[in-house]
Amino acid sequence: MIKISGFRYCRLGTANLNETVKFATEIIGLELVDQKDGFSYLRCDDSDHNIVYFQGDPQDHTIGLSLDTFEELDAAESKLEALGRPVYRGTDSEAEARRCMGYINFKDTSGNSIDLSVRPFASGTRYFPSRDAGITEFSHIGLKVTDPREAEKFWSHEFNFKTSDWIGWSALMTFDQVHHRYALFPSDKPGIQHINFQVAETDDVMKSNYFLRDRQVRIQAGPGRHSLSGARFVYYYGPDDMIYEYSCGVRMVDENWEPRQFPVNDASFCAWGSKPDLNILESGD
Ligand SMILES: [Fe+2]
Structure with missing residues (x-):
């Protein structure tokens, strides 16, 4: 049993990054926390981020879930491989881009792209949106x-x-x-x-x-x-x-x-x- 401990992020391709970030900040009420290497990081709480947009295919979605330890990550990798689900182990720089210390990616039974991440980054500043959606x-x-x-x-x-x-x-x-x-x-x-x-x-x-x-x-x-x-x-x-x-x-x-x-x-x-x-x-x- 792979034990998910948190629901971390969505990574979403978009046809127009600037327009989507504008909508996210001015309409949804998300806070833009960083823009780096083509990725725009936004959040709705005190965690590092919840939503990442990038210029790309609007059908390209990844869901980020978290596990508590690297031991659990290793065990999850073995289990998924044993189930016949190929696992990709992210590099250090890819983990950095996901604001965590390590992660693996696999596809579920429908082909959904799933990241399992360990030790996602916390933030030292509080959520401060440009629109108060509550x-x-x-x-x-x-x-x-x-x-x-x-x-x-x-x-x-x-x-x-x-x-x-x-x-x-x-x-x-x-x-x-x-x-x-x-x-x-x-x-x-x-x-x-x-x-x-x-x-x-x-x-x-x-x-x-x-x-x-x-x-x-x-x-x-x-x-x-x-x-x-x-x-x-x-x-x-x-x-x-x-x-x-x-x-x-x-x-x-x-x-x-x-x-x-x-x-x-x-x-x-x-x-x-x-x-x-x-x-x-x-x-x-
Ligand atoms: Fe719902």
């Missing part, structure tokens, strides 16, 4: 998977992910107390389907809802309340059609939590009655 945490991602049952099995058998609930075939999974760190979305290709930032309270969700609409930012869903996790949410599109989400009040789960199966319908997605595009649960797009 963000408190980089919390979860929607992960596109080509075979949701196979993906769920892979992440729960080989890693310490547990399923908290299902909606249709989509598993919402976590490695800690937060209801979900992954929401699996059936798709014909890998990638990140959405990126979630937790905000402090419902007021922040609603203030951003109006802020986004005022600026003609395309809302994807909400505002609403997720029936599964209890979180109040709003989703919107950024550059490259990446979907971002603010939410608050996500449910915590413990070892006694029993996963529940929900059908794919409006009420499963939103307890308030907002009308989601349920096709995203079928296609991941």
Whole structure:
């Protein structure tokens, strides 16, 4: 069992780096912490960074998870190789670019690019955004998977992910107390389907809802309340059609939590009655 201890970063290619960084700082509310060698590092909390953008293919996504020790990293490398998943061990300079002391990269069962990093850098300065969106945490991602049952099995058998609930075939999974760190979305290709930032309270969700609409930012869903996790949410599109989400009040789960199966319908997605595009649960797009 590979024990994930943290959810660290997303590395995202973008067709227009300057435009995307501008959107991230002025609309999402991220802090630009560094720009180096073509990579722009941004964050929404006191860690070194959470999001990295680079000029490149907008389909090129990598998810960064962390392990606690180099021993665990070595064991993970051996385990993944034994499972028939080729592992790439990053060089020191590549680790430096990921702001950690070491990492490996592999592809999951859907072809998603995953970094396992050790000793990610901390920051000595506090998060200071240019827009106060009320963000408190980089919390979860929607992960596109080509075979949701196979993906769920892979992440729960080989890693310490547990399923908290299902909606249709989509598993919402976590490695800690937060209801979900992954929401699996059936798709014909890998990638990140959405990126979630937790905000402090419902007021922040609603203030951003109006802020986004005022600026003609395309809302994807909400505002609403997720029936599964209890979180109040709003989703919107950024550059490259990446979907971002603010939410608050996500449910915590413990070892006694029993996963529940929900059908794919409006009420499963939103307890308030907002009308989601349920096709995203079928296609991941
Ligand atoms: Fe979400």
